[in-house]
Structures are given as structure tokens and as C-alpha cells.
Amino acid sequence: MYYSCLSGYGSWIGIESKIEDVPVFPHGMYGIFVSDGAEIGKNAVIFQQVTIGSNTLADSRKQGSPVIGDNVYIGSGAKIIGNIRIGNNVRIGANCIVVEDIEDNSVVVMNKPRIIKKTHGQNNTFITRGELKSQDRHDNH
Secondary structure (H helix, E strand, O other), X not given: OHHHHHOOOOOEEOOOOXXXXXXXXXXXXXXXXXXXXXEEOOOOEEOOOOEEEOEOOOOOOXXXXXXXXXXXXXXXXXXXXXXXXXXXXXXXXXXXXXXXXXXXXXXEOOOOOOOOOOOOOOOOOOOOOOOOOOOOOOXXX
């Protein structure tokens, strides 16, 4: 499993991570990061773009790696960071950022978005450096 994560999926599973059995990856193993020291229990379901990461800040009270229980569902884009425990039978919704322990049989969802500032006539122009070139794939010249 480790080799397949490194070859072409943009994913990384630490060789020192502990995974009870092969998790289910419903949308493939794209963009999944599991740090060294992280533990994942049985019957995990992990969607794309998930981070299960260690906190390595020396002065942090949550320094270490996550321990994830059995039968845990982790939605796409979720981030589970630091020395925390995710209980058994937990569902973590898409794009949630989890930095605290979660009890067994819990459901975690994001807060609703909040508006920081309203602007008028927003300028969404994207500027690049250099020249953008496009090549026709069917051009055999």
C-alpha cells in the first residue's frame, strides 16, 4: 500500500504510521497525507484530500500524532492534526479541521461560513509572470 500511495496519486503515508487494515478510499487515494506515528483503526473510510498529520511544535500541548478509532468515516478535505484521539464510530464531515479529541459515536461538521469583510467592486484579476502558452495536443507537426 505504501508504494502505491507514492506513485502518481500525490499522496503520502508515513512508513511509521500504523493502520489496522486497508482503509476504503471511495474516490481513490488522491492527495491523502498520513504522518509518521499516526494510527488508524479498522474499517476506516477516507475520502480524497484528507490530512492526518502530526503536530511537531515543541511548545504545543497537542504535540504528537492522531489516533483514529475503528469504523471512522473521514470526509473529503478533512484535516485531523496533533496528539488527539478520534473515537470509534465517528463521522467527520468534509473540510472539517479537527484538533481536539472526539468521543465515540460522534458526528463532526463544519461551522457555517462567516463573512469577514464585504467589498464593493471586488477585483478578482489573476496576474501571472511570463507568457502563457498553449499547445494543441492534436498538432503532429
